[in-house]
Amino acid sequence: MQRRNLLKLASAAGGAALAGPALSACTASSASDGKLLLWTHSAGNDIELAVTDDVIEAFNSGQDTYSAERESFPQDAYNDTVNAAALSGDLPDLLTVDGPNVPNWAWATHLQPLQLASDITDKFLPTTLGYFQDELYAVGHWEAACSIFARESVLEGADIRIPTIDEPWTGDEFNEALERLQAAGDHKWALDLATADIGEWYPYAYSPFLQSFGGDLLDHSTYRSAEGALNGDAAVKWGKWFQGLFKNELSNPESPIGGEDFLQGKAAMSFNGNWGALQAMEAFDDVLFLPPPDFGAGPKIGGGSWQWAVTATADSEGANSWMETALSDEFVAQFADQTGLIPATDAAAELTEHYASDGDLRMMMEYSRNFAVLRPETPAYAVIASVFTQYAGDLIHGGDVAESLDAAVAEIDADISSNDGYGF
Amino acid sequence: MTTTNLKAGAPARRWVYLPMALLAVFFLFPIVFMVVASLKTDRQIFADMDSLKAFLPVGELSFANYAAVFDRVPFWRFLGNTLFVTFCVTALGLIVNSMAGYALARMRWKGRGIVFGFIIATLILPFDTTIVPMVYLVANLPWIGFEGIKPVLEIGWLNTYHVQIVPFVVNAFSIFLFAQYFKSLPKGLEEAAAMDGAGWLRTYWRIIVPLSKPVFATVTILTVVTSPATWNAYLWPLMTVQSEELRPVMVGVQYFFQLNISWGEVMAYISMITLPMVAVFIAFQRSFIQSIANAGMKD
Numbered sequence: 001m002q003r004r005n006l007l008k009l010a011s012a013a014g015g016a017a018l019a020g021p022a023l024s025a026c027t028a029s030s031a032s033d034g035k036l037l038l039w040t041h042s043a044g045n046d047i048e049l050a051v052t053d054d055v056i057e058a059f060n061s062g063q064d065t066y067s068a069e070r071e072s073f074p075q076d077a078y079n080d081t082v083n084a085a086a087l088s089g090d091l092p093d094l095l096t097v098d099g100p101n102v103p104n105w106a107w108a109t110h111l112q113p114l115q116l117a118s119d120i121t122d123k124f125l126p127t128t129l130g131y132f133q134d135e136l137y138a139v140g141h142w143e144a145a146c147s148i149f150a151r152e153s154v155l156e157g158a159d160i161r162i163p164t165i166d167e168p169w170t171g172d173e174f175n176e177a178l179e180r181l182q183a184a185g186d187h188k189w190a191l192d193l194a195t196a197d198i199g200e201w202y203p204y205a206y207s208p209f210l211q212s213f214g215g216d217l218l219d220h221s222t223y224r225s226a227e228g229a230l231n232g233d234a235a236v237k238w239g240k241w242f243q244g245l246f247k248n249e250l251s252n253p254e255s256p257i258g259g260e261d262f263l264q265g266k267a268a269m270s271f272n273g274n275w276g277a278l279q280a281m282e283a284f285d286d287v288l289f290l291p292p293p294d295f296g297a298g299p300k301i302g303g304g305s306w307q308w309a310v311t312a313t314a315d316s317e318g319a320n321s322w323m324e325t326a327l328s329d330e331f332v333a334q335f336a337d338q339t340g341l342i343p344a345t346d347a348a349a350e351l352t353e354h355y356a357s358d359g360d361l362r363m364m365m366e367y368s369r370n371f372a373v374l375r376p377e378t379p380a381y382a383v384i385a386s387v388f389t390q391y392a393g394d395l396i397h398g399g400d401v402a403e404s405l406d407a408a409v410a411e412i413d414a415d416i417s418s419n420d421g422y423g424f
Numbered sequence: 425m426t427t428t429n430l431k432a433g434a435p436a437r438r439w440v441y442l443p444m445a446l447l448a449v450f451f452l453f454p455i456v457f458m459v460v461a462s463l464k465t466d467r468q469i470f471a472d473m474d475s476l477k478a479f480l481p482v483g484e485l486s487f488a489n490y491a492a493v494f495d496r497v498p499f500w501r502f503l504g505n506t507l508f509v510t511f512c513v514t515a516l517g518l519i520v521n522s523m524a525g526y527a528l529a530r531m532r533w534k535g536r537g538i539v540f541g542f543i544i545a546t547l548i549l550p551f552d553t554t555i556v557p558m559v560y561l562v563a564n565l566p567w568i569g570f571e572g573i574k575p576v577l578e579i580g581w582l583n584t585y586h587v588q589i590v591p592f593v594v595n596a597f598s599i600f601l602f603a604q605y606f607k608s609l610p611k612g613l614e615e616a617a618a619m620d621g622a623g624w625l626r627t628y629w630r631i632i633v634p635l636s637k638p639v640f641a642t643v644t645i646l647t648v649v650t651s652p653a654t655w656n657a658y659l660w661p662l663m664t665v666q667s668e669e670l671r672p673v674m675v676g677v678q679y680f681f682q683l684n685i686s687w688g689e690v691m692a693y694i695s696m697i698t699l700p701m702v703a704v705f706i707a708f709q710r711s712f713i714q715s716i717a718n719a720g721m722k723d
Contacts, residue, residue, distance in 0.1 A: 043678070044681075076681045078661050084556075084663035090563060273683070275683040276684065
């Protein structure tokens with residue numbers, strides 16, 4: 001009798017386990033209960049969370065159909081968490097997504113296209129809009145921009161021309177500037193490239209130099225191969241130049257994250273993002289934020305930062321309504337003021353301290369508008385980024401340029417091929 | 425004769441201790457750096473990096489980084505979660521795995537060898553390779569929850585304490601250690617207990633457990649230190665726990681990696697979560713070493 005009861009219990013538990021996916025699927029597709037759950041990557045960043053909470057409060061108090069609440073996750077582990085939640089059918093209604101990941105998550109059907117009026121989205125910087133195959137999936141409050149951090153006194157001391165947005169350094173001028181700074185002997189290194197940052201920094205910061213040489217991470221005409229783009233003549237030229245920075249001891253192959261060599265006075269210049277600008281201004285009273293050099297195909301910097309998106313299982317009306325509230329100029333400006341990042345709209349910029357027409361970081365906005373290039377808008381980007389990081393690391397440590405780039409192309413192409421072109 | 429041997433051995437031992445001491449100092453460096461850096465500003469940490477000053481409490485020192493940790497992370501909540509989950513996984517694991525080890529080592533039943541082999545074979549699979557199917561599985565498992573006092577069937581274990589505990593109670597390596605240890609105990613003890621009328625459970629509880637303290641100590645320490653669900657739990661809670669209220673301390677480390685990283689705060693936080701474990705290890709190291717050695721020898 002006891003055994004029969006145990007068997008019944010076991011089969012009931014097994015049946016419930018088997019029914020689980022069906023039941024959870026029912027839950028996911030059921031009508032909305034008016035609650036909107038938001039996930040952000042900002043755990044530990046009280047400043048960003050405070051603005052997000054302000055948006056939520058404004059949304060909740062502005063209508064009574066929906067109620068939004070947020071959960072925050074640590075940034076470095078955020079993508080794994082979202083992918084796990086997608087696997088288990090447990091995605092929230094809205095979430096933040098890093099710009100380059102938008103195509104991948106859209107392709108994987110984690111996201112749904114946004115239903116926002118064009119008069120809301122048209123005013124945003126192009127690189128703050130996350131598109132995949134002509135559909136808009138995400139919009140960001142801010143943008144980030146890299147520039148060359150330098151000190152006026154140091155450049156003048158080495159008799160180096162100070163470049164402008166209209167007349168940036170040419171490649172030759174930049175190389176000569178680095179050699180002069182090295183020869184001056186005041187700094188151990190001429191240029192700090194923060195090579196210890198092996199997150200997504202390598203493709204974000206270094207691939208725009210490749211693009212300025214005329215190369216690319218992927219053939220943008222097909223999105224199906226990196227052949228010719230990442231290992232053609234222009235790319236090899238970039239690779240040799242990039243490797244030369246370390247071989248000729250112009251740059252530290254082990255430089256710490258965040259432009260610390262520059263801040264410590266060990267490097268004469270650094271290539272850093274605008275999130276480090278306020279720190280640099282505190283450290284030096286003559287700091288300059290200079291445009292990137294032009295190696296032939298124009299000055300380039302990386303574009304695309306964190307954005308908000310609506311998940312595939314969300315109540316579309318409620319989630320888009322939240323987006324409309326969040327994307328007001330007031331909140332765009334608030335994010336920029338609190339984080340120091342570039343506001344995504346001109347109107348919001350005028351409301352901020354640093355990015356208004358006469359603001360001390362206004363040039364970052366111009367760099368973003370004029371020089372920013374998006375990382376390839378393809379689901380393959382996750383693999384491209386990882387492969388590029390690996391082989392750029394090989395170049396830093398003396399790997400053969402042509403062989404390394406060929407190997408990178410082979411790995412990227414194999415991934416695209418095994419995923420049947422990722423929809424392209 | 426014995427005295428002569430001891431005297432002859434002393435200088436030889438000195439030559440062994442010398443490199444061991446140097447190695448010990450070498451392995452202590454990261455911990456010393458961590459604690460010292462936690463007292464410095466970021467500027468100071470990087471300024472000292474090129475010299476031995478990195479390991480010395482010199483310059484402007486303060487506990488400001490420790491204060492900042494509490495502003496950024498709900499430290500006590502995370503610590504409480506880790507202690508609770510670690511306690512549950514370890515305590516339940518000792519009961520379940522020791523019973524399984526006992527059944528495999530001392531009870532005679534058909535297929536025992538095959539089951540034991542199968543359990544050992546699961547050790548070959550790294551946790552990272554099974555984590556994705558496990559997430560899918562636990563997301564669809566049933567659980568009895570309560571609405572007030574009324575029991576209700578819930579689907580999915582995500583975002584709970586039990587998802588951090590139950591999948592890690594059974595541990596193949598713990599079963600292996602228990603089984604190996606139990607095999608070494610004299611059978612006469614069980615036979616005497618059986619003659620006195622004790623059943624399997626009573627024999628296990630009254631005779632076997634009191635004689636097996638070393639292996640219980642070993643399994644306790646190994647579970648706390650190496651299980652993916654206890655003190656070092658990171659990947660699993662990251663993938664299965666979405667609520668901040670339920671997160672463990674290791675996930676908290678990631679809270680410090682923002683666009684501008686405060687390394688002093690990172691060092692303060694990891695000092696706070698490392699030093700308790702170092703203290704526990706020092707307190708239990710004698711039984712740890714002894715029982716590991718015992719478990720390795722007895723077959």
